[in-house]
Amino acid sequence: MQRQLPKTVILGCLMAALAHVARAGPEQFIVVNLSGGVRAAPFERVSTGFRVAPECKVRVGIAAIFPYLNQPRVRTIEELRRFLGLSERFDVPVVVQLDGEIWWKSLPKSRKDLFIGLKVGWESSIGVNAWYYPNGNALLDQPPSRDPQYGLKASDPPARGVARIGYAAVKTAGIRCKGTITEADLAEVAHRHLEDLARYAAGLGVPGGHLFTHAAGWKENERLYQAAVNRFRCPGWSFYRHAEQATNHSFHSPDRATFCPRRVS
Numbered sequence: 001m002q003r004q005l006p007k008t009v010i011l012g013c014l015m016a017a018l019a020h021v022a023r024a025g026p027e028q029f030i031v032v033n034l035s036g037g038v039r040a041a042p043f044e045r046v047s048t049g050f051r052v053a054p055e056c057k058v059r060v061g062i063a064a065i066f067p068y069l070n071q072p073r074v075r076t077i078e079e080l081r082r083f084l085g086l087s088e089r090f091d092v093p094v095v096v097q098l099d100g101e102i103w104w105k106s107l108p109k110s111r112k113d114l115f116i117g118l119k120v121g122w123e124s125s126i127g128v129n130a131w132y133y134p135n136g137n138a139l140l141d142q143p144p145s146r147d148p149q150y151g152l153k154a155s156d157p158p159a160r161g162v163a164r165i166g167y168a169a170v171k172t173a174g175i176r177c178k179g180t181i182t183e184a185d186l187a188e189v190a191h192r193h194l195e196d197l198a199r200y201a202a203g204l205g206v207p208g209g210h211l212f213t214h215a216a217g218w219k220e221n222e223r224l225y226q227a228a229v230n231r232f233r234c235p236g237w238s239f240y241r242h243a244e245q246a247t248n249h250s251f252h253s254p255d256r257a258t259f260c261p262r263r264v265s
Contacts, residue, residue, distance in 0.1 A: 026059040031095055034064040038082045040090075047090040061093035069103035101205075118206050120197035123216040123238050125224055126166040126186045128154060134163045154218035157183040183223050190215060190227035198232035212236045 050060040087094040153161030215228035216238040228235035
């Protein structure tokens with residue numbers, strides 16, 4: 001079972017960060033790591049030692065690590081609230097790092113299996129968990145009673161019964177710059193996204209056997225299934241109606257080895 005901090009704590013982190021971003025002032029930050037606990041003194045030193053004019057594009061901030069699995073939840077919440085409070089009090093921007101690695105490294109070898117893994121991605125896809133009605137902007141100023149009464153046809157990619165989206169992602173990725181995007185194009189964008197996350201996590205030291213991607217599929221043999229497969233991770237999927245076929249599929253593309261999944265999420 002995953003341990004989660006209350007949503008109010010996560011929202012607090014986001015609000016503190018957005019409060020600084022919303023000023024549209026700094027374009028770069030120089031961040032120093034906090035050590036020795038959450039105290040006012042480092043914030044005061046940064047606040048007084050690095051005073052900047054409102055138009056300055058560079059600011060100095062403070063980062064702190066919160067080992068949420070290596071200490072009681074109450075302590076993590078208290079420290080996080082104090083940290084964010086000091087950010088507001090001294091007007092110092094902050095970076096919050098929630099760290100579970102310390103907990104795992106401190107476990108004896110006989111209990112290392114308590115950490116199943118780190119999952120990157122969450123049904124990563126384009127046009128499924130977020131989608132858009134044709135001429136959707138025209139609906140903005142109309143009463144809700146005039147909203148379309150149909151929804152997504154998930155089993156019919158790439159448009160899935162609504163507006164075809166993903167053009168910016170496909171062009172930015174260099175996959176296609178003209179014409180009509182295809183199911184394969186969108187699947188390749190999701191694959192690159194998950195591979196990038198997995199590569200970064202692997203580079204930080206997460207072992208391949210503990211690193212999982214998470215893609216999905218809404219029809220048999222959907223190209224999107226391939227997005228979860230890369231050389232850094234254990235692939236994972238939401239299969240829905242096709243879960244019983246998981247071990248019967250082989251996913252193949254020219255730049256990836258054939259893979260028959262044995263792990264299903």
